[in-house]
Amino acid sequence: MAVINKRFGATDGHIKMPDGSEHYIFGWVDLTGIPESEIFSYRGKAQLLGPLLEVKVGDEVYLTLTNLGMPVRPDLDDSHTVHWHGFPNQIALYDGVPEASISVPVGRDFVYYYKPLDPGTYMYHCHFEPVEHIQMGMIGPLLVRPADYDPNNPLYKTAYGHGTGTEFDREYFVFLTELDSAAHHQVASVQEYDWTDFSPDYWLINGRSYPDTVKSAGDLPEQPFPALIKANSGEKVLLRYINLGYQQHSIEILGIPVRIVGQDAARPLGLNGEDLAYWKDCNYFAAGQTLDAIFTAPAPGTYPVFNRDCYKNTNAGVTPGGMVSEVQVFAAGTLPPQAGPGQ
Amino acid sequence: MTVNIELWATDGYMSTPDGNSIYIWGFTDTAGKKAQLPGPRIVVTQGDVVSITVHNLLPEATSLLFPGQSGVLADNGTGPHLAEPQFDGTGNLVSLTDFADYPGNPGANPTSIRYIFTAGNPGTYLYESGTNPHKQVPMGLYGAIIVRPADYDPAVPSRKTAYGENTGTEFDREYLIVVSEIDPVLHSAVEKGTDYNIREFKPRYWTMNGRCAPDTMFADGMGCLSNQPYGAMIMAEPGEKILIRYAGAGIENHPLHLHGNHTRVVAEDGRLLKNGTTDLSYKRFTILTGSGQTYDQIFSWSGLGYSQANPIPTTLPNLRNLGVGDAGWTLWSGSPYLGEKGDIPVGVTSFNEMGEYYFMLHSHEEMQITNWGEFPGGLMTMLAIFPAGSLGNVGTIE
Numbered sequence: 001m002a003v004i005n006k007r008f009g010a011t012d013g014h015i016k017m018p019d020g021s022e023h024y025i026f027g028w029v030d031l032t033g034i035p036e037s038e039i040f041s042y043r044g045k046a047q048l049l050g051p052l053l054e055v056k057v058g059d060e061v062y063l064t065l066t067n068l069g070m071p072v073r074p075d076l077d078d079s080h081t082v083h084w085h086g087f088p089n090q091i092a093l094y095d096g097v098p099e100a101s102i103s104v105p106v107g108r109d110f111v112y113y114y115k116p117l118d119p120g121t122y123m124y125h126c127h128f129e130p131v132e133h134i135q136m137g138m139i140g141p142l143l144v145r146p147a148d149y150d151p152n153n154p155l156y157k158t159a160y161g162h163g164t165g166t167e168f169d170r171e172y173f174v175f176l177t178e179l180d181s182a183a184h185h186q187v188a189s190v191q192e193y194d195w196t197d198f199s200p201d202y203w204l205i206n207g208r209s210y211p212d213t214v215k216s217a218g219d220l221p222e223q224p225f226p227a228l229i230k231a232n233s234g235e236k237v238l239l240r241y242i243n244l245g246y247q248q249h250s251i252e253i254l255g256i257p258v259r260i261v262g263q264d265a266a267r268p269l270g271l272n273g274e275d276l277a278y279w280k281d282c283n284y285f286a287a288g289q290t291l292d293a294i295f296t297a298p299a300p301g302t303y304p305v306f307n308r309d310c311y312k313n314t315n316a317g318v319t320p321g322g323m324v325s326e327v328q329v330f331a332a333g334t335l336p337p338q339a340g341p342g343q
Numbered sequence: 344m345t346v347n348i349e350l351w352a353t354d355g356y357m358s359t360p361d362g363n364s365i366y367i368w369g370f371t372d373t374a375g376k377k378a379q380l381p382g383p384r385i386v387v388t389q390g391d392v393v394s395i396t397v398h399n400l401l402p403e404a405t406s407l408l409f410p411g412q413s414g415v416l417a418d419n420g421t422g423p424h425l426a427e428p429q430f431d432g433t434g435n436l437v438s439l440t441d442f443a444d445y446p447g448n449p450g451a452n453p454t455s456i457r458y459i460f461t462a463g464n465p466g467t468y469l470y471e472s473g474t475n476p477h478k479q480v481p482m483g484l485y486g487a488i489i490v491r492p493a494d495y496d497p498a499v500p501s502r503k504t505a506y507g508e509n510t511g512t513e514f515d516r517e518y519l520i521v522v523s524e525i526d527p528v529l530h531s532a533v534e535k536g537t538d539y540n541i542r543e544f545k546p547r548y549w550t551m552n553g554r555c556a557p558d559t560m561f562a563d564g565m566g567c568l569s570n571q572p573y574g575a576m577i578m579a580e581p582g583e584k585i586l587i588r589y590a591g592a593g594i595e596n597h598p599l600h601l602h603g604n605h606t607r608v609v610a611e612d613g614r615l616l617k618n619g620t621t622d623l624s625y626k627r628f629t630i631l632t633g634s635g636q637t638y639d640q641i642f643s644w645s646g647l648g649y650s651q652a653n654p655i656p657t658t659l660p661n662l663r664n665l666g667v668g669d670a671g672w673t674l675w676s677g678s679p680y681l682g683e684k685g686d687i688p689v690g691v692t693s694f695n696e697m698g699e700y701y702f703m704l705h706s707h708e709e710m711q712i713t714n715w716g717e718f719p720g721g722l723m724t725m726l727a728i729f730p731a732g733s734l735g736n737v738g739t740i741e
Contacts (some may be wrong), residue, residue, distance in 0.1 A: 099701070099725075104666060278712075287598045
């Protein structure tokens with residue numbers, strides 16, 4: 001059990017799509033450990049997705065939210081919050097819903113305190129005018145390790161704890177969102193947008209659209225999370241699916257069925273502990289839901305990952321693009337052990 | 344026993360929080376009254392013979408479907424017979440079931456019809472129009488049915504259940520949330536008698552129990568919402584078991600996300616999630632409530648026990664350094680602690696009564712928590728945790 005201190009800044013920035021288009025975003029930037037005198041140099045440097053929050057059951061997490069303001073929209077003095085989506089038994093003060101507690105104005109800090117109770121895959125996002133702030137990019141992945149997690153012991157390197165049948169060798173996020181470029185353009189241009197007209201033209205995995213999804217982390221510094229899934233043949237791969245878009249999505253991995261071992265950060269267990277884990281080929285799930293799936297990497301080769309709603313495999317109407325990525329399987333022993341989630 | 348219900352299918356208006364008044368079709372259980380949205384709740388007990396008579400005051404034929412009920416009979420004057428799809432003389436389907444004609448139709452068919460069924464299974468169900476349903480259901484001709492288990496006894500905790508004793512569905516309070524959508528262009532076209540193509544259905548409002556947020560949080564029977572009698576605020580005390588019934592009455596599927604804790608889904612479509620002795624219930628923090636589906640869930644919130652004696656581990660900043668009431672109002676008490684009130688900035692209206700906590704319940708397709716694009720609104724309400732012993736008998740459906 002550890003005390004974890006994190007500091008996230010809320011600001012704006014820009015991201016790129018593979019067709020060369022650039023889009024204005026709101027988002028998070030990691031200020032953990034940055035001297036106070038330097039934090040303002042992070043204004044305008046929001047990334048999509050926000051930094052990975054990786055904590056453990058029993059940790060005490062102090063997360064400072066610093067509202068850095070929006071350099072591109074200095075007129076926009078919106079407050080922000082952090083909502084840890086799906087966290088059980090939260091109190092209203094730390095739940096990040098401005099209508100039910102507080103928000104953080106420009107130039108101010110607020111410390112959220114979280115005590116993770118249950119392992120699983122969650123997400124975090126700003127809950128201030130969420131229809132705008134989530135679509136604009138104030139989102140990020142959140143995973144909670146089980147209390148007995150030990151990356152050096154295969155029996156304890158699990159999603160849900162020793163003995164839960166959730167051992168894995170590698171883990172990846174499949175974090176789904178959409179991008180409605182008209183909305184982003186309107187916000188950048190200080191114009192009203194009717195959110196009921198929401199109509200995305202890009203579909204993203206981990207903040208990237210294909211073929212950027214399979215590029216390396218450093219290729220897109222503002223979008224630091226590749227969506228390429230790599231494993232050695234025979235290894236167990238944990239996929240953490242998160243839908244923080246506004247649509248329902250159906251993700252197929254051709255040739256690799258997966259076993260669903262968690263949904264919404266809960267193991268599929270009946271009231272008396274019945275194990276209800278099951279196999280799926282195409283994972284259909286909705287905004288605000290998460291899935292944990294495990295597969296054993298098959299024979300070496302490349303296996304496509306794509307959205308079965310095939311119109312979402314496009315960039316502004318042009319194919320290929322959108323929610324497409326790959327599972328690349330190598331001969332046993334080829335890849336060194338994974339350094340961290342998604343790497 | 345036999346339960347006799349009379350419904351009138353008629354028209355009326357619903358109000359939206361942004362000041363619109365939208366023409367609806369719907370049901371009322373009182374002759375001469377305007378339609379309400381959704382239709383009157385029907386609460387019966389397993390084994391009851393339910394007899395529902397519909398009197399049609401609309402300008403076209405209408406009917407009722409009872410999804411999830413078996414052996415539904417219809418009687419339009421010639422005696423009860425199996426309710427069946429109706430075709431015109433050339434074989435075109437005109438209604439998914441026997442219907443009540445509209446007043447003044449030259450055919451002079453009866454304008455009232457009676458449906459009879461035995462409520463065979465406990466659970467949450469919908470009733471809805473089966474005639475021109477692509478128009479009549481979105482217009483508001485829908486409502487919910489709750490069937491109590493045969494052994495239901497609210498005075499005995501082990502028998503105050505959704506599905507019967509020993510089914511793991513005991514509850515202390517219960518709430519029903521029926522979700523749908525409003526495309527104002529459809530409603531305006533029906534009111535004016537102009538053409539509308541349902542393929543162009545584009546909702547601008549989303550409703551819980553016929554109301555858009557923040558009206559969802561008002562109590563039942565508010566005078567200013569005379570045709571939208573049902574509130575959608577969930578109120579509970581720490582540790583209580585809360586039965587939450589979702590019903591998807593619209594065209595779209597809605598991912599309903601509840602803050603505060605997971606719910607355990609114990610039944611879908613009025614069927615207990617159990618296979619012999621194997622319990623198939625499951626926990627979720629977001630329930631994708633599909634069109635025509637119902638989900639019965641048990642929720643409980645106990646918190647982490649913070650109080651003045653066991654304080655939160657952070658220091659609350661000065662109010663001047665916090666955003667409070669940006670929406671023009673707040674539900675916050677001003678205190679981190681349950682049952683305590685603190686300071687709220689001058690000029691902000693707080694609706695907090697006694698230091699209760701509020702957790703949001705909303706569609707995570709976030710454009711649906713707006714009223715025609717303006718947040719907050721739409722498919723959103725709050726779940727309130729009140730201090731122990733303060734709630735009395737709220738959360739009772741009769």
